[in-house]
Amino acid sequence: xxxxxxxxxxxxxxxxxxxxxxxxxxxxxxxxxxxxxxxxxxxxxxxxxxxxxxxxxxxxxxxxxxxxxxxxxxxxxxxxxxxxxxxxxxxxxxxxxxxxxxxxxxxxxxxxxxxxxxxxxxxxxxxxxxxxxxxxxxxxxxxxxxxxxxxxxxxxxxxxxxxxxxxxxxxxxxxxxxxxxxxxxxxxxxxxxxxxxxxxxxxxxxxxxxxxx
Amino acid sequence: xxxxxxxxxxxxxxxxxxxxxxxxxxxxxxxxxxxxxxxxxxxxxxxxxxxxxxxxxxxxxxxxxxxxxxxxxxxxxxxxxxxxxxxxxxxxxxxxxxxxxxxxxxxxxxxxxxxxxxxxxxxxxxxxxxxxxxxxxxxxxxxxxxxxxxxxxxxxxxxxxxxxxxxxxxxxxxxxxxxxxxxxxxxxxxxxxxxxxxxxxxxxxxxxxxxxx
Numbered sequence: 446x447x448x449x450x451x452x453x454x455x456x457x458x459x460x461x462x463x464x465x466x467x468x469x470x471x472x473x474x475x476x477x478x479x480x481x482x483x484x485x486x487x488x489x490x491x492x493x494x495x496x497x498x499x500x501x502x503x504x505x506x507x508x509x510x511x512x513x514x515x516x517x518x519x520x521x522x523x524x525x526x527x528x529x530x531x532x533x534x535x536x537x538x539x540x541x542x543x544x545x546x547x548x549x550x551x552x553x554x555x556x557x558x559x560x561x562x563x564x565x566x567x568x569x570x571x572x573x574x575x576x577x578x579x580x581x582x583x584x585x586x587x588x589x590x591x592x593x594x595x596x597x598x599x600x601x602x603x604x605x606x607x608x609x610x611x612x613x614x615x616x617x618x619x620x621x622x623x624x625x626x627x628x629x630x631x632x633x634x635x636x637x638x639x640x641x642x643x644x645x646x647x648x649x650x651x652x653x654x655x656x657x658x
Numbered sequence: 659x660x661x662x663x664x665x666x667x668x669x670x671x672x673x674x675x676x677x678x679x680x681x682x683x684x685x686x687x688x689x690x691x692x693x694x695x696x697x698x699x700x701x702x703x704x705x706x707x708x709x710x711x712x713x714x715x716x717x718x719x720x721x722x723x724x725x726x727x728x729x730x731x732x733x734x735x736x737x738x739x740x741x742x743x744x745x746x747x748x749x750x751x752x753x754x755x756x757x758x759x760x761x762x763x764x765x766x767x768x769x770x771x772x773x774x775x776x777x778x779x780x781x782x783x784x785x786x787x788x789x790x791x792x793x794x795x796x797x798x799x800x801x802x803x804x805x806x807x808x809x810x811x812x813x814x815x816x817x818x819x820x821x822x823x824x825x826x827x828x829x830x831x832x833x834x835x836x837x838x839x840x841x842x843x844x845x846x847x848x849x850x851x852x853x854x855x856x857x858x859x860x861x862x863x864x865x866x867x868x869x870x871x
Contacts, residue, residue, distance in 0.1 A: 492791060494707070574790055578705060585847070588839070615840070615851070615859040622839030623832040626801070630831045634798070638828070646828040654867025 466515055477515055479505040484526045489568025493523055493579045520579065527576045527583040530569050531590060537562045548602015549655065552595070553648035556624050560640035563632030570633055592617045599655070608655050616655065623647055679728055690728050692718040697739045702781025706736055706792045733792065740789045740796040743782050744803060750775045761815015762868065765808070766861035769837050773853035776845030783846050805830045812868070821868050829868065836860055 468474045483504035487496040498519055502512050516522040541558040545551035563569060576584040596617035602608035624647075631643045681687045696717035700709040711732055715725050729735040754771040758764035776782060789797040809830035815821035837860075844856045 571790070574787060577784070577787055578791075588842075613859075615844075615856055616863065618839050618843045619836040619860050619863060622835035622837070624835070626831050626835030626838065627828070629801075630805075631828075643828055646826075647832050650829065650832060650863075650867035652867075653869065654863035654865075656866065 468515070476505075476507055476511050479507060480512060480515060480522065481526055481529050484522050485530065485566075485568055485572065488523060488526065488575070489571050492571070493519070493575050498522070523576070524580050524583050526572060527580065527587060530566070530572055531587045533566070534559065534562055534569070535590075535594065542598065548598060548605060548607040549648065549652045551598050551602070552620060552651055553644050555598075556627065556647055557640045557644035559624055560628055560632045560643060563628045564636070564640075567633050570629060588621065592621050595620050606657055609657050612655060620651065681728070689720055689724050692720060693725060693728060693735065694739055694742050697735050698743065698779075698781055698785065701736060701739065701788070702784050705784070706732070706788050711735070736789070737793050737796050739785060740793065740800060743779070743785055744800045746779070747772065747775055747782070748803075748807065755811065761811060761818060761820040762861065762865045764811050764815070765833060765864055766857050768811075769840065769860055770853045770857035772837055773841055773845045773856060776841045777849065777853070780846050783842060801834065805834050808833050819870055822870050825868060833864065
């Protein structure tokens with residue numbers, strides 16, 4: 446696997462629609478935002494096959510023509526939505542992670558803020574998971590980009606002596622897998638533990654498990 | 659969440675079809691096995707919506723009437739298939755885990771044998787993942803049952819003093835998430851690392867991370 450794939454890892458934070466036409470005006474940006482939020486609600490509720498462009502434009506309160514200004518098809522808005530949700534997670538987590546005092550603490554606040562994001566955006570699991578069937582490339586890009594960010598953070602921690610020197614790709618996939626299923630269990634399926642409790646337990650596992658020799 | 663759900667956790671190991679009629683003869687058992695293997699191939703290749711009962715019976719080399727002896731619908735054979743794959747993973751991993759010298763080594767051979775299983779049954783990810791959309795209860799049962807097994811193993815290790823005494827549900831979800839994504843990355847998407855290499859790295863994380871105080 447060649448590391449970063451697709452646009453997610455390197456695209457500007459607020460350009461989730463690099464394949465679609467990019468709006469040039471503030472009004473255009475608001476319209477595109479409304480379409481993507483409506484698409485999240487529509488596909489999150491009904492799934493890809495039962496979701497429709499006309500319902501997306503109704504939810505967004507925009508004309509059908511506005512939709513086609515930005516997207517050519519239902520597949521295209523779905524792909525853009527996956528990239529958008531992926532970017533939303535990244536942008537929600539990033540400031541917390543950047544403010545953390547060390548490389549392991551960064552993973553703790555990263556997981557905690559991810560769990561909070563998931564509780565407010567439960568549709569994210571259904572949408573990302575369905576992308577495996579609608580657009581395999583977006584699905585892989587979402588996870589590969591997430592892993593690259595975790596790996597970069599862990600390697601930064603390793604250079605600072607906070608994380609074992611040989612930390613790498615396998616560790617990053619392990620950490621991401623933990624986060625995805627802790628998010629599903631404690632963010633989407635049940636709220637019987639707080640994000641702080643869950644992140645504390647998972648982070649102690651990493652702090653000891655990835656400690657420098 | 660109430661712990662064990664559905665039949666998977668408590669059903670006998672070779673009864674993946676408790677909802678369907680259970681065959682009483684050896685010939686019936688072979689027919690049912692052929693139908694389930696054909697369903698795995700059909701749904702793994704085409705997905706649930708494009709898969710069909712007639713193609714399943716053709717692949718299995720059985721008459722349509724034989725299908726309806728065991729299942730009433732495409733949904734029902736799909737549900738039985740998810741339980742069957744879940745049970746196959748469990749039965750493949752169990753003897754390795756039981757032979758392990760301690761509670762953490764059990765997780766290592768558990769992951770290694772899971773990675774080997776996945777390489778031989780790549781369709782498992784597509785089928786389990788699609789169950790989220792076809793039959794949410796089977797999807798949850800698969801993961802909740804996996805977590806219960808991991809949790810029971812870790813708690814056994816804790817009683818023996820091999821694992822931290824307060825090991826619990828959050829750790830079990832973390833371990834399962836690691837395993838699921840390591841399986842996706844190194845079992846389905848790429849084989850650039852051996853199951854042994856991947857399991858060794860992940861297990862060192864657990865051995866240190868879950869060590870008794």
